[in-house]
Amino acid sequence: DAGVTQSPTHLIKTRGQQVTLRCSPKSGHDTVSWYQQALGQGPQFIFQYYEEEERQRGNFPDRFSGHQFPNYSSELNVNALLLGDSALYLCASSLPRLADNEQFFGPGTRLTVL
Amino acid sequence: QKEVEQNSGPLSVPEGAIASLNCTYSDRGSQSFFWYRQYSGKSPELIMSIYSNGDKEDGRFTAQLNKASQYVSLLIRDSQPSDSATYLCAPRYGNNRLAFGKGNQVVVIP
Numbered sequence: 736d737a738g739v740t741q742s743p744t745h746l747i748k749t750r751g752q753q754v755t756l757r758c759s760p761k762s763g764h765d766t767v768s769w770y771q772q773a774l775g776q777g778p779q780f781i782f783q784y785y786e787e788e789e790r791q792r793g794n795f796p797d798r799f800s801g802h803q804f805p806n807y808s809s810e811l812n813v814n815a816l817l818l819g820d821s822a823l824y825l826c827a828s829s830l831p832r833l834a835d836n837e838q839f840f841g842p843g844t845r846l847t848v849l
Numbered sequence: 850q851k852e853v854e855q856n857s858g859p860l861s862v863p864e865g866a867i868a869s870l871n872c873t874y875s876d877r878g879s880q881s882f883f884w885y886r887q888y889s890g891k892s893p894e895l896i897m898s899i900y901s902n903g904d905k906e907d908g909r910f911t912a913q914l915n916k917a918s919q920y921v922s923l924l925i926r927d928s929q930p931s932d933s934a935t936y937l938c939a940p941r942y943g944n945n946r947l948a949f950g951k952g953n954q955v956v957v958i959p
Contacts, residue, residue: 766945777853777937777949778893791944825892831945835900836881838947840892 737762739828739841747847748816756811756844760828766790767809768838769801770825778825784809785831813846821848850875853950855938861956868925870953872938875919879940882914882921887935887952897923928957 740759748754760767766785770778780793784803803809807828813820823845827838854873862868874882881900885893899905899912899921911924921940925932935952942948 768946770947770949775951777939777951778947780946780948783945791946793946823892827947829945835898836941836945837883837895837898838945839895840885843892 739764739826739839741824741826741841741844743844744842745845745847747849749849750816750818752816752848753812753814754816754846756813756824756826756846757808758811758826758828758841759808760826761839764828764830764839765807766829766831767803767807768827768829769809769811770827770840771795772823772825772843774822781811816848818848821846851950852876852942852948853938853940855950855953859954859956861958862928864928864930864957864959866928868928868932868955868957870923870925870936870938870955872921872923872950872953873919874921874938874940874948876940876942876948877916877919879916879942881941882912883939883941883947884910884912884921884923885937885939887937889934893937925955928955930957930959933957 768783769781772778782792826841829838884897887893897912913922937952939947
């Protein structure tokens with residue numbers, strides 16, 4: 736049973752650049768949520784994708800955008816990178832129609848902005 | 850008021866003892882609650898879910914939920930060095946969004 740996968744594992748960018756992170760959900764899951772985890776903090780919800788549409792969004796600026804593909808995989812794009820965007824970016828997949836609707840996280844992408 | 854409050858100060862427990870972790874949340878509408886374990890440099894791993902008031906046991910872990918008090922706790926019995934990690938409480942808010950606190954850091958001393 737394939738778990739959630741994310742790529743790349745690590746990424747170093749400079750201020751002002753753009754980045755794309757990728758996520759493949761756990762087998763059978765159709766919903767992908769993205770979270771940002773700064774050092775020493777808990778994960779913060781960025782947005783959630785279901786049926787190729789953004790269904791919910793957290794308190795993040797429009798520089799953060801995403802996409803979901805027909806195979807349920809997802810991308811997170813961040814434009815005009817700031818130093819404060821340095822964080823661990825986590826993707827979580829779920830199947831909301833299940834009663835327990837648990838979210839399972841991938842290994843994350845560590846983004847460093849210099 | 851923060852969405853989720855956890856005492857993030859390190860909790861040191863001797864090996865074999867019980868670790869007790871607490872969490873309060875602000876949204877009275879939350880119906881589902883999750884505990885994740887996160888090792889340093891790794892991603893969160895789901896260890897417990899609880900949906901009804903009372904206790905739920907799974908191996909050495911017991912989750913306790915009191916919706917009236919907006920309180921969730923996690924007990925780790927017979928603590929092992931491998932339990933040393935940060936434990937994240939996550940109620941589900943709104944439409945499938947998880948809200949996280951800073952986490953409780955647990956250090957098990959051999």
